[in-house]
Amino acid sequence: MKQCVTKPTPFTASRKLKLVNVISSNKLEGPALKLYLEKAKATKAKTALRKQLAEYAHDAWSSWMRYLWEKSLHTETGEVIIPVDSVKRWERQMNTVYVDLPEEEQTSDLKEADQMLKIITQHCKL
Numbered sequence: 001m002k003q004c005v006t007k008p009t010p011f012t013a014s015r016k017l018k019l020v021n022v023i024s025s026n027k028l029e030g031p032a033l034k035l036y037l038e039k040a041k042a043t044k045a046k047t048a049l050r051k052q053l054a055e056y057a058h059d060a061w062s063s064w065m066r067y068l069w070e071k072s073l074h075t076e077t078g079e080v081i082i083p084v085d086s087v088k089r090w091e092r093q094m095n096t097v098y099v100d101l102p103e104e105e106q107t108s109d110l111k112e113a114d115q116m117l118k119i120i121t122q123h124c125k126l
Contacts (some may be wrong), residue, residue: 048121056119060112 073081093101098109 049120052119053116056115060115097106112117 068082069080069084071086073083075081093105097107103110
């Protein structure tokens with residue numbers, strides 16, 4: 001089984017001071033201190049990874065919306081009309097499970113997965 005190991009990140013001086021105060025007030029020592037520090041580091045790494053994945057998700061969505069807007073007809077009243085050939089293709093794709101997609105469409109999805117894996121592997125040692 002592969003294991004995700006977070007990269008250590010340096011604490012700022014103010015965070016070090018806060019951490020020292022928390023530790024001294026709770027009198028954490030030995031294994032308890034080590035566990036506390038590991039959990040704090042893991043939480044920070046998880047938050048950073050989550051934000052990077054959310055940023056990627058937003059970028060992918062906004063790219064898709066730009067593409068959709070370019071393919072569509074925009075009326076004077078502000079309506080957006082999607083061409084029927086695009087609607088038919090996208091309806092077929094959204095109603096098809098991945099394994100049943102044509103190879104070209106699976107390749108497109110794999111490229112998206114590769115982008116997500118790239119972000120994850122920046123945070124994990126696989």
